Amino acid sequence: AQSVTQPDIHITVSEGASLELRCNYSYGATPYLFWYVQSPGQGLQLLLKYFSGDTLVQGIKGFEAEFKRSQSSFNLRKPSVHWSDAAEYFCAVGALDNYGQNFVFGPGTRLSVLP
Amino acid sequence: NAGVTQTPKFQVLKTGQSMTLQCAQDMNHNSMYWYRQDPGMGLRLIYYSASEGTTDKGEVPNGYNVSRLNKREFSLRLESAAPSQTSVYFCASSETTGVYTGELFFGEGSRLTVL
Secondary structure, three states: OOEEEOOOOEEEEEOOOOEEEOOEEEOOOOOEEEEEEEOOOOOEEEEEEEOOOOOEEEOHHHOEEEEEHHHOEEEEEEOOOOHHHOEEEEEEEEEEEOOEEEEEEOOOEEEEEEO | OOOEEEEOOEEEEOOOOOEEEEEEEOOOOOEEEEEEEOOOOOEEEEEEEOOOOOOEEOOOOOOEEEEEOOOOEEEEEEOOOOHHHOEEEEEEEEOEOOOOEOOOEEOOOEEEEEO
16 A cells, blocks of 8 residues: 655744755655645645656746655655745655555644745 | 535534534535644544545544535534534535646635534
8 A cells, every 4th residue: 555754743944045845755666746736724735746757847836846756755846935835745655555545644744934 | 715614613522512513515515525624733634525425534524524515515523522523614616537636625614622
């Protein structure tokens, strides 16, 4: 069964600083990988996804993520953080099993942004 | 641009009461899901439906039942609510084929408190 870990529960960065959120997954085959963002009191919004091909994927709001098969990682990055990026970020892995499609989410990383 | 719509957004129940959370999607997706979100635990799958007419248990199905009423609608029922079911519930949908797993689209969530 697949699993996802996000080692950092809470990260604080200054506005304008760079950001990297870590995600490691466990899955026997090539996974489908996702990053979602959740603002307080809101649902989850897709930032980006990796299915195949180029291992560096671009998403919305200036985010990007890099798939590294050798490290089983899919880290999220942004070169310059904005105050509006303060939110919770979830990494997820999706796979097809005998019953259809299954997603597993990491526990999330809460991002705080200092002015 | 409705996407995934959940009702109600807020509900307070007493222990032992029953209720149904409603979910509808207008994207013609074949798969639908119910997740619960608790602090520090990410999203955990309660039930999912790979296609109309099928439902399967997820990670935390105890105390819940679901109905896939048609392709659009997927309801979650709590027959006898318990305080441990206090949580935020998210409905989601996705498009899947035999080899493709699309991303999840989420509703805005339903915050349930069981006293």
